[in-house]
Amino acid sequence: MSRAYRHNLNGSTLQAGALQMEIKDITLRFGGVRALDGVAFNVAQGDIHAIIGPNGAGKTSLLNCISGLYRPQVGEILFHRGDGGVRNLVRTKPGAIARLGIARTFQNIELFRHMTVLENLMLGRHVHMHHRLAASFLYYGPAQRQEIRERELVEEVIDLLEIQSVRNRQVGALAYGFQKRVELGRALCMQPALLLLDEPMAGMNAEEKEDMARFVLDVNDLAGVTTVLIEHDMGVIMDISDRVSVLDFGRCIADGNPAEVGSDQTVRDAYLGQEAHA
Amino acid sequence: MTPAVKKTRTEPLPVDETTTFPKLLAELDRRYGDSRIAVQEKRYGIWQPFGWHQLHTRVRDFAHGLASLGIHPGEVVAVLGDNRPEWLISELAAQSLGACTVGIYPTSVGEEIVHVLTDGQVRVVVAEDQEQVDKIIELKDRLPGIEHVIYYDVRGLEMYDVPYLAEFTAVEAAGREWGEAHPGWLDEQIATGRAADVAVICTTSGTTGRPKLAMLSHANLLEMGRSMTELDPIGLEDRYLSFLPLAWIGEQMIAVACGLQMGFTLSFAEEAATQRADLRELGPNLMFSPPRIWEDMLSSIMVRVGEAGWAKRKTFAWGQAVGDRYAEKKLKGEKIGLGLRLQHRLADWMALRPVRDQLGLTRIDRGYTGGAPLGPDVFRFFHSIGVNLKQIYGQTEICGIAVMHTDDDIKFATVGKPCPGTDIRIADNGEILLRSKAVFHGYYGNEAATAETVDSEGWLHTGDAGYLDEHDHLVVIDRAKDVMEMPDGTRFSPAFIENKLKFSPYVEEAVVFWQDGSPDITAILTAEPSTVGAWAEHRRLGYTTYTDLVGKPEVRELLAEEVCRANEDLPESVRVRRFVLLHKQFDPDDDEITRTRKVRRRVINDRYAAIIDALVVGAPEVEIKSVVTYQDGSNVTRDTTLQIVSMDGFTPKEGGRRSLFGSDA
Numbered sequence: 001m002s003r004a005y006r007h008n009l010n011g012s013t014l015q016a017g018a019l020q021m022e023i024k025d026i027t028l029r030f031g032g033v034r035a036l037d038g039v040a041f042n043v044a045q046g047d048i049h050a051i052i053g054p055n056g057a058g059k060t061s062l063l064n065c066i067s068g069l070y071r072p073q074v075g076e077i078l079f080h081r082g083d084g085g086v087r088n089l090v091r092t093k094p095g096a097i098a099r100l101g102i103a104r105t106f107q108n109i110e111l112f113r114h115m116t117v118l119e120n121l122m123l124g125r126h127v128h129m130h131h132r133l134a135a136s137f138l139y140y141g142p143a144q145r146q147e148i149r150e151r152e153l154v155e156e157v158i159d160l161l162e163i164q165s166v167r168n169r170q171v172g173a174l175a176y177g178f179q180k181r182v183e184l185g186r187a188l189c190m191q192p193a194l195l196l197l198d199e200p201m202a203g204m205n206a207e208e209k210e211d212m213a214r215f216v217l218d219v220n221d222l223a224g225v226t227t228v229l230i231e232h233d234m235g236v237i238m239d240i241s242d243r244v245s246v247l248d249f250g251r252c253i254a255d256g257n258p259a260e261v262g263s264d265q266t267v268r269d270a271y272l273g274q275e276a277h278a
Numbered sequence: 279m280t281p282a283v284k285k286t287r288t289e290p291l292p293v294d295e296t297t298t299f300p301k302l303l304a305e306l307d308r309r310y311g312d313s314r315i316a317v318q319e320k321r322y323g324i325w326q327p328f329g330w331h332q333l334h335t336r337v338r339d340f341a342h343g344l345a346s347l348g349i350h351p352g353e354v355v356a357v358l359g360d361n362r363p364e365w366l367i368s369e370l371a372a373q374s375l376g377a378c379t380v381g382i383y384p385t386s387v388g389e390e391i392v393h394v395l396t397d398g399q400v401r402v403v404v405a406e407d408q409e410q411v412d413k414i415i416e417l418k419d420r421l422p423g424i425e426h427v428i429y430y431d432v433r434g435l436e437m438y439d440v441p442y443l444a445e446f447t448a449v450e451a452a453g454r455e456w457g458e459a460h461p462g463w464l465d466e467q468i469a470t471g472r473a474a475d476v477a478v479i480c481t482t483s484g485t486t487g488r489p490k491l492a493m494l495s496h497a498n499l500l501e502m503g504r505s506m507t508e509l510d511p512i513g514l515e516d517r518y519l520s521f522l523p524l525a526w527i528g529e530q531m532i533a534v535a536c537g538l539q540m541g542f543t544l545s546f547a548e549e550a551a552t553q554r555a556d557l558r559e560l561g562p563n564l565m566f567s568p569p570r571i572w573e574d575m576l577s578s579i580m581v582r583v584g585e586a587g588w589a590k591r592k593t594f595a596w597g598q599a600v601g602d603r604y605a606e607k608k609l610k611g612e613k614i615g616l617g618l619r620l621q622h623r624l625a626d627w628m629a630l631r632p633v634r635d636q637l638g639l640t641r642i643d644r645g646y647t648g649g650a651p652l653g654p655d656v657f658r659f660f661h662s663i664g665v666n667l668k669q670i671y672g673q674t675e676i677c678g679i680a681v682m683h684t685d686d687d688i689k690f691a692t693v694g695k696p697c698p699g700t701d702i703r704i705a706d707n708g709e710i711l712l713r714s715k716a717v718f719h720g721y722y723g724n725e726a727a728t729a730e731t732v733d734s735e736g737w738l739h740t741g742d743a744g745y746l747d748e749h750d751h752l753v754v755i756d757r758a759k760d761v762m763e764m765p766d767g768t769r770f771s772p773a774f775i776e777n778k779l780k781f782s783p784y785v786e787e788a789v790v791f792w793q794d795g796s797p798d799i800t801a802i803l804t805a806e807p808s809t810v811g812a813w814a815e816h817r818r819l820g821y822t823t824y825t826d827l828v829g830k831p832e833v834r835e836l837l838a839e840e841v842c843r844a845n846e847d848l849p850e851s852v853r854v855r856r857f858v859l860l861h862k863q864f865d866p867d868d869d870e871i872t873r874t875r876k877v878r879r880r881v882i883n884d885r886y887a888a889i890i891d892a893l894v895v896g897a898p899e900v901e902i903k904s905v906v907t908y909q910d911g912s913n914v915t916r917d918t919t920l921q922i923v924s925m926d927g928f929t930p931k932e933g934g935r936r937s938l939f940g941s942d943a
Binding site: 001002003005076151152155156157159160162164165167184218221 | 322323432549551553
């Protein structure tokens with residue numbers, strides 16, 4: 001009868017604070033352009049880890065390397081699992097990376113606009129659903145039971161992100177803030193071990209940002225999911241992140257907790273500019 | 279067409295002077311067990327049912343749990359949260375021990391919470407979730423009496439390390455153990471309960487000052503429920519969505535008093551944001567709401583009709599006109615000709631039923647409105663679309679209902695006749711006096727106020743002015759001290775004028791001002807953001823905030839047209855001469871309206887004295903300083919200039935009555 005959630009949204013079994021991902025000297029070139037140049041830092045289990053930097057610094061490229069969309073020419077990304085296994089993501093295909101429990105959202109919303117919120121979220125469960133062709137055709141029986149089982153978790157995500165009122169609405173017709181939340185929801189439905197959020201608060205007004213920051217914190221606090229996010233709003237970064245890595249022209253120029261990074265002179269010069277002094 | 283309401287009357291459970299709600303619960307468990315649903319809550323997208331036996335078991339566990347925390351008879355347990363099964367469980371569990379509950383509106387903050395908890399000498403608070411628990415923790419220094427805070431939505435609270443916090447299910451589990459160690463103890467407690475014991479404490483709305491804690495006994499509530507079910511066959515099979523705060527007497531009245539006496543299923547909405555959708559999904563046949571909800575429904579219809587295409591707009595206008603003629607004849611008891619009957623059948627099929635369906639009112643047998651006066655025009659509108667809406671008049675002090683319309687005797691301008699068992703008298707000064715078994719026990723810890731309200735003969739002094747018309751229907755004019763005297767000596771109600779203004783979908787709130795003996799009536803209006811916003815978008819008027827929107831000359835013009843329309847329906851002597859469109863909406867956090875959305879005239883008078891003075895002298899504009907308090911407690915003072923719109927010589931653009939649905943000017 002307790003109202004506590006029954007499903008654990010965290011796909012990682014590592015202890016909080018344990019090393020989860022090592023980014024080792026990643027270099028990514030597009031022809032003569034070095035998008036990433038020897039980037040290296042570690043991500044610890046349970047952290048909100050922010051990646052900041054000016055436009056074109058290589059933030060999204062780095063995220064794309066982690067999720068397997070780009071393959072860096074040099075370096076490796078080691079992903080640690082609870083069972084002690086280590087995988088190098090650089091040599092892994094995107095689909096396999098998703099099955100490892102690495103989920104992401106995109107800078108420009110990548111949802112199925114003509115499907116409902118619920119359908120989009122159920123899609124997030126697909127990596128965990130195993131259909132046999134015949135059973136799926138029949139639907140009634142095993143396929144239906146499986147869908148009901150998965151729907152329970154999806155409903156908890158809907159509750160967590162407070163999108164009950166739009167559950168059955170088409171995503172394309174929703175306000176931008178809701179769409180962003182649905183995208184986060186779809187990533188969460190995978191029960192991710194690591195969540196990659198590419199500018200979850202871009203284009204939002206102050207109130208929407210505050211809401212979104214609240215949800216990112218909730219996901220991290222309540223479910224314990226490690227979150228790597230790219231964000232431009234320094235106020236938000238300083239408030240919610242446990243650790244910050246700063247990229248500039250493809251190089252990692254600082255890595256530390258928000259206070260350290262905020263007082264680092266190279267960072268100020270490169271990115272924060274005069275505003276941060278004000 | 280509302281089907282002529284034919285329904286088998288279910289007998290209420292038998293009641294005598296030993297009946298209490300926990301005893302009714304036990305009886306319902308014995309009769310139906312888990313074969314009937316007692317409570318269902320929409321959660322995770324589906325209705326999650328509890329049978330009577332399940333509910334009874336949880337109530338007993340929680341009662342044991344409260345006993346283990348040392349709650350004794352006569353104590354007050356506070357509940358702070360939205361309507362959930364746990365609210366009802368807490369209430370019935372407290373009553374099982376001979377204690378009672380006081381509900382606090384979930385939107386309450388700071389001072390209000392401290393006031394209720396201190397005045398009620400509360401030791402145990404049941405709070406819904408992190409938001410409510412945080413409020414108590416923040417106020418804890420000022421609430422030394424609070425010993426335990428029990429929460430039921432655990433989200434975000436797992437990490438709290440606060441010694442006086444406990445989870446609802448943990449208290450239930452502890453209660454189960456405690457109960458096993460004390461077999462038979464609870465049954466004894468319940469058996470000693472008497473109908474005269476205090477069952478709930480409801481806060482009065484407090485339009486005139488600090489809310490007072492009105493004690494209502496089981497007998498009060500049962501009597502009220504009985505007289506209501508005697509007039510209307512509310513029964514076992516009724517569907518009812520409980521979405522208004524259970525802290526409000528109106529919700530206690532239907533959900534608890536009628537619900538447990540008749541045994542119908544209570545449904546709780548999923549979220550505030552999904553109420554409309556849940557309402558439509560459930561299709562209730564019984565609904566009781568304050569005017570605000572009905573007015574909101576009306577404006578949502580008007581917005582959507584306004585945005586619809588030409589054909590739909592015409593169809594609805596025609597259908598509504600037919601419905602209006604039909605309803606008028608029906609309510610007057612006149613014979614309805616075959617032509618009109620056929621037209622109405624068609625109008626209902628084409629226009630009216632679809633609108634009822636959108637509102638979730640397709641099954642509605644009876645809608646009630648009460649708590650504040652509802653404008654006759656809104657009232658009439660709902661009858662025209664086939665909703666059997668009825669007025670209820672009562673106060674917290676008389677369990678909410680004393681006077682109401684019966685199905686076959688509805689008049690738009692009255693609130694109906696006294697319920698069976700209710701005596702009514704108009705005092706020499708015009709005040710309405712009521713007497714019945716439902717008159718409350720007094721204000722908690724405030725005998726002086728009780729003595730002022732109930733006299734030695736048991737008459738409840740309502741503080742409202744009114745009269746009985748030729749058919750013995752009660753007409754409520756207004757709060758007695760608000761009644762205005764016209765130069766010719768007639769008495770007139772500001773609420774009547776305000777309701778005329780509020781009938782406009784563009785007006786959210788209206789407060790009128792006058793000086794006795796002067797015909798100069800002025801008003802402060804606030805705009806309804808959804809409708810005015812939609813109107814502005816339609817006109818391609820860009821705006822950012824509410825303040826920006828209402829500052830537009832076009833919007834002032836729009837509102838002036840609406841005032842002009844309202845004026846046409848008012849006698850010459852009480853027309854609104856000037857008005858100001860306020861730069862902000864009234865907000866319960868600023869004390870300007872109560873949590874049940876009634877305007878606090880005294881606060882308005884103080885806060886906007888400068889505006890009111892300017893209105894009275896007829897200045898062209900007024901400059902005011904407004905203090906904006908942010909959530910972090912910081913203040914900013916802003917200067918705002920408000921234009922005063924004079925209605926003298928104002929002619930609406932279209933040169934006459936604007937079509938109500940005419941965004942196609």
